[in-house]
Amino acid sequence: MTSAPALLAMLAWHSRRALLALAGAFLLCGGALAGDVVALLLSENGGHYTEYAEALRRTLAAPPGRPLRVIELPPGGERPGEAQLAGVETIVAVGVRAMRTAAAWDGVPPVLNVLVPRTSFEKTLAESGRLRRRTHFSAIHLDQPLARQLNLIRLILPGKTRVAALVGPDSAQLLPRLRPAIARAGLEIASEEIAAEAEIIPALSRLLATADVLLALPDTVVFTRDTARSILLTTYRHQKPLIGFSQGYVNAGALAAVYSTPEQIARQTAELLRALPPGRAALPSPVAPTDFSVAVNRSVARALGLDLPSDAALKSALAGLPEAEQ
Amino acid sequence: MLACLFASLARAAAGEEGGVLSENSFLDELPVVLSATRLRQPLRDTPAAVTLIDREMIRDAGARDVADLFRLVPGMYVAYNVDKEIVPGHVVSYHGLADPYAKRMQVQIDGRSVYTPLFGGPVWSSIPLVLDDIERIEVVRGPSAATYGANAFLGVINIVTREPAEVRGRMLALSAGDAGGEAILRHGGRTENADYRITLQLRRDKGYTDDAQGSYGGRPVFPRSDDKSIGNLAFRGDYRLTPQDELQVQFGYAGGTREAGDIPNNNPRREKDAASQYGLLRWQRALGPESQLSLRAYHNRDRFAEDSSALIGETAFVLPSGLPVLLGVPAPLDRPLRHVAERSDVEAQHSFAPDETLRIVWGGGFRRDAVSSSLYLGGGGFRVFSQRNLFANAEWRPDERWLFNLGAMIEHNSFVGTRTSPRLAVNHRLGARQTLRASVGRAYRNPVVYEQHGNSRWLYPVLAPSGPGLPGVLPLQYLLAPGDLRPERIDSHELGYLLDLGRGSALDLKIADDRLSDLIEMQGVPCPGGPPALCALTTPGTVVRSFANRGSVRVSAVEVQWQQALGERTRIHLGLASTRLRNRSAVPPGAPDYQRTAPRHALNLLLAHQLAPQWRGSVAAYRSSASRAVSGDALPGGTRWDLRLARSFHWEGMAGGAGAGAGEFALVVQNVGDTGIREFYADNLLGRRILASLRLEF
DSSP, X not given: OOOHHHHHHHHXXXXXXXXXXXXXXXXXXXXXXXXXXXXXXXXXXXXXXXXHHHHHHHHHHSSXXXXXEEEEEOSSSOOOOHHHHTTEEEEEEESHHHHHHHHTOSSOSOEEEEEEOHHHHHXXXXXXXXXXXXXXXXXXXXXXXXXXXXXXXXXXXXXXXXXXXXXXXXXXXXXXHHHHHHHHTTOEEEEEEOSSGGGHHHHHHHHHHHOSEEEOOOOSSSSSXXXXXXXXXXXXXXXXXXXXXXXXXXXXXXXXXXXXXXXXXXHHHHHHXXXXXXTOOOOOOOBOXXXXXXXXXXXXXXXXXXXXXXXXXXXXXXXXSOOOOO | OHHHHHHHHHHHHTTEETTEEOTHHHHXXXXXXXXXXXXXXXXXXXXXXXXEEEHHHXXXXXXXXXXXXXXXXXXXXXXXXXXXXXOOEEEEEESSOOOXXXXXXXXXXXXXXXXXXXXXXXXXXXXXXXGGGEEEEEEEESOOHHHHOTTOSSEEEEEEEOOGGGSOEEEEEEEXXXXXXXXXXXXXXXXXXXXXXXXXXXXXXXXXXXXXXXEETTEEEOOOOOOEEEEEEEEEEEEEEETTEEEEEEEEEEEEEEEEOOSTTTSOOEEEEXXXXXXXXXXXXXXXXXXXXXXXXXXXXXXXXXXXXXXXOOEEEEXXXXXXXXXXOOBTTTSOEXXXXXXXXXXXXEEEEEETTEEEEEEEEEEEEEEEETTTBSEEEEEEEEEEEEEEEEEEEEETTEEEEEEEEEEEETTTEEEEEEEEEEEEEETTTEEEEEEEEEEEXXXXXXXXXXXXXXXXEEEESOOTTSOSEEEEEEEEXXXXXXXXXXXXXXXEEEEEEETTEEEEEEEEEEEEEEEEEEEEEEETTSOHHHHTTSOTTEEEEEEEEEEEEEEEEEEEEEEEEETTTEEEEEEEEEEEEEESSOXXXXXXXXXXXXXXXXXXXXXXXXXXXXXEEEEEEEEEXXXXXXXXXXXXXXXXXXXXXEEEEEEOOSTTSTTOEEEEEEEEEESTTOOOEEOSSTTEEEOOEEEEEEEEEO
16 A cells, blocks of 8 residues: 555656656767767677677776767678768777778778777778878777787796797888887897798798797788697797787697787777767877786696796786887 | 689688788687697606607717617617517617517607517517608606506607698608618698698618628628618698697508528528508597697507528438438428517597696507417417506696606506506706606516417428338427516616706706516527426427516616707717616526626717808717627627718799708718627628718708
8 A cells, every 4th residue: 555645756756767768868869969979890790899899888888987879880891871970979990801991981980990900000091092180090909019028028038038020021010110129128139031931930940049939920921820830839849939919829839928808909999989078080099908918828838847927917017017119 | 713712711811801911810719739749848847867859969860760869868779680580670778678679668659659569669670750750759768657558668769750730842852872772752731721741761771781791709690681672651641620629640651671581591581571551540629728638549560571481491300219300391481471460559638737736647548459470379360469558647736846746557458467557756946957856666568479479389391211100290399488477577766867057958867776577588498308298399309489577687877968059059969878787686597697788888979060051060979888688699899980961052932932942961971980880799790881861842
């Protein structure tokens, strides 16, 4: 049995909620009109892209920070119509294919590229054929800063100073940045540049004869799915560690890697988007991943006679080290 | 169009997207390199002393045969021997007890035992294995039955072959010299999910080239007839089924003819056919970063055939009654002889790490040996023997300074019953560079089929005189095994010290005290005089060979091994061994005296230096004191120096690397001083030998 006043109070409470909901809906629409929509363009559905999209939605749905609504553009090459882009403040292109698609679009909101290798982003930017304002086409690189990778080497291989780099057509572009970074880290570099897969093993054998550690740099010819095995086996034969650039490398048999997961990049994306001043169509310069993970292959460490701290301890040690600008 | 599609798929797999690097390079799984065994256990963690022979040492040593490489192992006895019985080839034995069959060592190639069950040991000269396909050889100096099973008695030789992924392209090697010539062709290729290599070798080997004619120590010695020609084919394919699963397929064949024999009539000069073939399948799955499952199955088949019926002459014999008789060619030697040994083996193994301090490997296997010999097993039928085993090894590291290896293998063999071989080893680190090692273990060597079930009965036809009351046939029971032998047993104690000198350099010191008992020895039973039941089988006035568990030996050894890289251009390998064998019981007349079966002192040295970017030189020295192998001759010690000089070169191809290649020309001189070294038998005289080789990779 409910008394009349209580019933009234309940009604009032409900109507207040309804009002609030209405206001909220209005605000949301108003917000969208004001440019609070993020449009996701995935390279394809599923896999790492969906993992990223879900993590981004989850992060943006949770406070703190200004609310942003996520819509998804259909994958494919068509430039979205104005109706689709209504209220869109930023397009987040996920993966290289999405980046290249978005790079071809004219007159769209600023594009933030994620899950893209640095060299690919720079190449796409240079090739896009017109003067695109930097603030309209930016990225969160998938690559770790070189300084962070070198810090990892110094951390787990103290006293090992000779770093070998086997570079191919893509990673050769990193050399001008790698050399000073290695010098700043107090290390030495030995590098060879190759053009074809057949040259890998001979070049690697020459490098490993004198180097202490091999630093893998992403490349379409050198460090690929097809070559990983023979490269790892060659490093084993020389009893030299390989520092990879992904969890996959560590699982396959590299000593260690520092890398960022799609989820970590999604959280960084959310922070970046929320920090943008509302209504201003401008993106910050391309940045490296801020959050990262460290993985060590313990069997390989043991075989190399290394006693290493836990992955978590290595990560916090690494996070505490300065990463000089490259 | 289809080609276009494949090309674009291939690009995607290579981490390429529209001409630039794609994110897949960073995010995708890679095929796991599933070979914990490919990674060496660091020397400071090994439970026993280990000598590692890598590809560079194989090249620098200038060896032509795998067995010759073991001359670099401290405490190892190696002789190139032309055996007077069945299996010609090398003799390899650790800590003495060397006999023609080297049956007290376990020898594995990629986890496949090449121990032939009829006589024991590998047939070194017909193993389907090309030196250039070897990645490295690990020699465990000491019993290791807890991990390798019975017959890992005095030591283990573990040969690891090269990964097909590492030998892409073609290789052609040609060599010629005093000791013969050979040609090797190898092709390493790749399909979408597999790497494979196929190697073909053809060899003409002249064996000993200096004939030790005349006499030695009052005994006549004979020129060696030991030429052989061998054809050898080996295939290995590694298939990646999924990123976590890998299937390895291997098969090979080695066969050819070889000369044998020296003493006319007794051991006439003749040709033998020898062939070995094998197939191996290994499936491995990565269950996690520290966990792996593997299943492997292999089949080996060794065959020897010869026909000396036309070469054996008539034998004069005097019956106990005083009547001289003339005997013809005995059965079964009056027809072609055949020995066949087959081994089928399956094994499952699981390794995992329950926590950060503990790693466990455990598994089990089943083996079936089928052996036939028309000469030694009383006919041509197959005799079948089986074996089952269970093993486990735990590596426990309670803290950074202590490491315990505890393992055991339980084996049940259909002719000797069940035995357990345990081992406990402790490695204690004294700071960053020094490790102390102590281990105790027990191992067994099962009798080989010839020892346990040998039965060789010869029937001589009496040619003259003939007449009533005279026998038409005289039986000779040449060999009769007792059938009740126990396995030989070793109880070993080892202390070791390892000093890590950085960059792969190390000094290893080993002190061992081993007690061997129940050693199986051949003994001659004169008839009459022996057991009446045995003597009833043979003609009076003959001797029946049999086996018994008789010998008992204590081996004390001190070994030093120093491997050092001096800068980037010089490598030194030095091995020193002092081995002392003492009989633990009185040696009955006619029984082998083991005390001299290992040289008291031995030294080996390999010094290699990169003289210039293109020139590499190496010097090897092998020195040992006097020794006398079981059934061999008493021979003095000696020193042998080998030299090798090589020039490498390469040629440029077109842009993109097509057509490019590299090569090496090398000259090897063995026994430079022509020091008159004799090995095993006084008949085996090693002269100076020169060998030139050319190797091209393209």
